[in-house]
Amino acid sequence: MIEFKQVSKSYSSGKPKAVDNLNLSIASGQIFGFLGPNGAGKSTTIKMLVGLLSPDSGTITIDGKEMGNESLAIKRLIGYVSDEPLFYEKMTGSRHLDFISDLFAVSSAERRAKIGELALLFEMDKALHDEISSYSHGMKQKLGLMAALLHPSKLLILDEPMVGLDPKAAFLLKRAMRDYADKGNTVFFSTHGMEVAQDTCDRIGIIRKGSLLFEGTVQALAQSRGNNSETLEQLFLELTEGTVL
Template sequence: MLSIKNFTKCYKGDKPAVENVNIEVKEGDIFGFIGHNGAGKTTTIKAVVGILNFDCGEILIDGMSIKDEPIECKKLIAYIPDNPELYDSLTGIQYLNFYADIYKVPKEDREKLITLYGDKFEITKSLGDLISSYSHGMKQKLAIISALIHNPKLLILDEPFVGLDPKAAHTLKEIMKEICEGGGAIFFSTHVLEVAEKLCNKVAIIKSGKIVANGKVNEVIGDNSLEEIFMELIKDE
């Protein structure tokens, strides 16, 4: 589903921000991407979704290169950044229809999905209001619904639980599981290690731009907790 091979990204000065990253996310995986601030998580994710160009390596989505076939790749994925920037001058329903138009979602299908996810996140009654009136949590819910509206095969999230109340966070976890049970996959970054340990079947830990642990959760943590392993691996930072 997602294959990151020898990925390297350099910024000014030619010093790699991310170096030689290799990650495989297969159908059915909920893959947690973990690291301290500045470790390279967001840089990697932005390259995966086609926002950032990169220097070396390749990123394949369902066997297609994000560099060579960006449009076809983006049809299969949905991306939710850590701080979604929405169009405040639109209403919630206008924003969702805008996204549905981009992905050419049929009217009947979009209406069903908007109702389904709007009710699940308890935001249906507010979809007629301007986004400028939304709280941060409501904007996060709207961004999540917009990402789900075309039934993506690969959902990519950067710190998705930030700003969500406990009920909405639980709802998102259940949706993530449903996507994977249906043959999709999830790749997400998080600082909430307890969530990653319970929710993910695979994790990778990145430190100073390099992967220091990668694999099935039970193999990475052994008899320890994910928090203990993480703190041990980054103790010199």
């Protein structure tokens, strides 16, 4: 479904690369967690994956289509929530979802049904007629998630999606991600929540200073470190910081 081949990205010459020679393949039907310290290259990778940034070298392929050559076709396959979702603040939540539905040519009947389903799921049904400017951070996060799930897609890309969500909303999102992947789609999300990643992901990737240190299952990571009893948090710190707990 997703393939990075020798992908690199720098923001200025003479400084370390934000992403350095990334090679990574992710199959359909999986939840893939992308982990790393602050500044490791997670958001840069995601922005290249959704077409907001172009790599300096290498190729990114999604569903057999190469980003750059078929960017518009790829974007129609993607539901995306950035780390800081931005909105037209004077729109109501309903108007924003209609706007997204228009962009992706979702029919009136389909959008009514899907918006109703998602509003109930995320407990936003009473807030959609209010201006987005009145929303809390958590409500804006929920609206962004609703917009990403509103149109038919094959790939859900989420940059720190749990930030700002209350425990119930986080639980509902994890369940929605699992349901989405079980239908043969792919979820790619970044997170600092090690417990979330351990409980939710089929596979994980760990990046540090732009370089991919590990890709595989949590169990494989534990075996590679020689301790199957350690938590993902402990394994992560050992791998990225050289800290043995």
